[in-house]
Amino acid sequence: MSHLPYLAAGWIVIVGIYGIVTSRDLIHAVVCLSVTQSGTYVLLLAIGYRDGATAPVFSDRPPHGRPVTDPVVQAMTLTDIVVGATVTALLLALAVQVAKRRGTIDPGELRSLES
Amino acid sequence: MRTRTRTLLFAAGAAGAAALFTAGALDLPRFGGAVHPYGDRAVRQALRESTTNTISSVNFDQRAFDTIGEELILMASAIGAVVLLRVVGKEAEDQGAAHRHGPAEVSDALRIVGYLLLPVTLLIGVYIIAHGAQSPGGGFQGGVVLGTAVHLLYLAGDYPALQRLRPIPVFESTEALAAGVFVAMALAAAGAVPALNGAVGVEVGCALVLLIGKFFEQALLVREPPGGTP
Numbered sequence: 001m002s003h004l005p006y007l008a009a010g011w012i013v014i015v016g017i018y019g020i021v022t023s024r025d026l027i028h029a030v031v032c033l034s035v036t037q038s039g040t041y042v043l044l045l046a047i048g049y050r051d052g053a054t055a056p057v058f059s060d061r062p063p064h065g066r067p068v069t070d071p072v073v074q075a076m077t078l079t080d081i082v083v084g085a086t087v088t089a090l091l092l093a094l095a096v097q098v099a100k101r102r103g104t105i106d107p108g109e110l111r112s113l114e115s
Numbered sequence: 116m117r118t119r120t121r122t123l124l125f126a127a128g129a130a131g132a133a134a135l136f137t138a139g140a141l142d143l144p145r146f147g148g149a150v151h152p153y154g155d156r157a158v159r160q161a162l163r164e165s166t167t168n169t170i171s172s173v174n175f176d177q178r179a180f181d182t183i184g185e186e187l188i189l190m191a192s193a194i195g196a197v198v199l200l201r202v203v204g205k206e207a208e209d210q211g212a213a214h215r216h217g218p219a220e221v222s223d224a225l226r227i228v229g230y231l232l233l234p235v236t237l238l239i240g241v242y243i244i245a246h247g248a249q250s251p252g253g254g255f256q257g258g259v260v261l262g263t264a265v266h267l268l269y270l271a272g273d274y275p276a277l278q279r280l281r282p283i284p285v286f287e288s289t290e291a292l293a294a295g296v297f298v299a300m301a302l303a304a305a306g307a308v309p310a311l312n313g314a315v316g317v318e319v320g321c322a323l324v325l326l327i328g329k330f331f332e333q334a335l336l337v338r339e340p341p342g343g344t345p
Binding site: 002003004005006007010014017018021022046047048049050051055056057058059060063067068069070071072073074075078079081082083086087089090092093094096097108 | 121122133136141143144145146147153157158161167169170172178181182188251326
């Protein structure tokens with residue numbers, strides 16, 4: 001089962017989307033989106049892993065010692081996390097506005113787009 | 116769409132997506148395998164530029180253009196959230212120092228710990244940014260530490276002091292300035308990793324302070340007028 005970590009990442013994404021689809025609460029939906037996105041972190045880091053490797057930082061050890069994990073996907077994961085956090089903030093701000101204007105945060109009760 | 120229909124639709128889509136994803140994932144290289152051509156090249160390049168933290172090198176040197184995009188996403192969503200959370204006409208805003216806000220009944224232990232940790236956390240944030248090119252850390256991580264450190268004052272129960280410590284307009288202009296400096300530097304001198312780290316750290320810190328500040332405003336300051344919502 002050497003591919004189990006990749007499948008785990010896919011499972012996290014599907015669980016997150018299931019949460020969004022069945023959500024009765026916008027805050028819950030935003031958190032589910034964060035769960036979905038964390039599946040991509042797992043996938044990226046799993047692809048970058050290397051058996052017996054350590055972190056790709058060379059400040060306190062010689063460059064040609066142990067192998068290191070893939071720094072490219074780790075940097076992408078960092079980008080992913082930053083974008084995810086800011087998008088979460090933006091969506092939560094939208095949820096605050098919806099709650100103020102409509103008095104509900106149940107997506108099932110939001111019918112039209114006009115306010 | 117009824118909930119049941121929606122769930123069925125999701126189940127069909129999820130089953131298809133799961134099958135395709137599994138088929139794709141089984142063809143990926145083995146987990147933990149030794150073949151990482153891009154990683155090896157990135158490490159070699161980082162060591163050539165003597166940036167010992169390869170991830171900082173990838174973010175601020177080898178992929179600095181991509182980081183510009185990330186920066187602009189960060190700034191755009193911070194602006195979006197600030198615009199969405201502004202105090203609109205029919206809402207009134209409390210005077211900041213008019214009364215005690217937040218967890219008024221803070222125990223002395225929490226208060227002392229908050230005040231003691233504030234300078235230490237700020238220092239750690241600056242260290243993580245400044246040393247990000249050499250050791251684990253960098254502008255994004257350190258900026259988050261800086262942005263949240265300020266809010267230890269809120270945990271210590273001193274919301275007026277927090278408001279004095281972070282004048283929102285100053286942070287707004289600083290964020291825009293840091294974003295501009297980052298774009299200019301990344302275009303002109305990609306590879307100046309410590310300087311780019313600094314610019315990103317300032318921008319992330321300011322954006323976080325702005326966002327949390329706006330959410331605090333919604334929770335603590337904004338009052339609906341007596342008429343209530345329409």
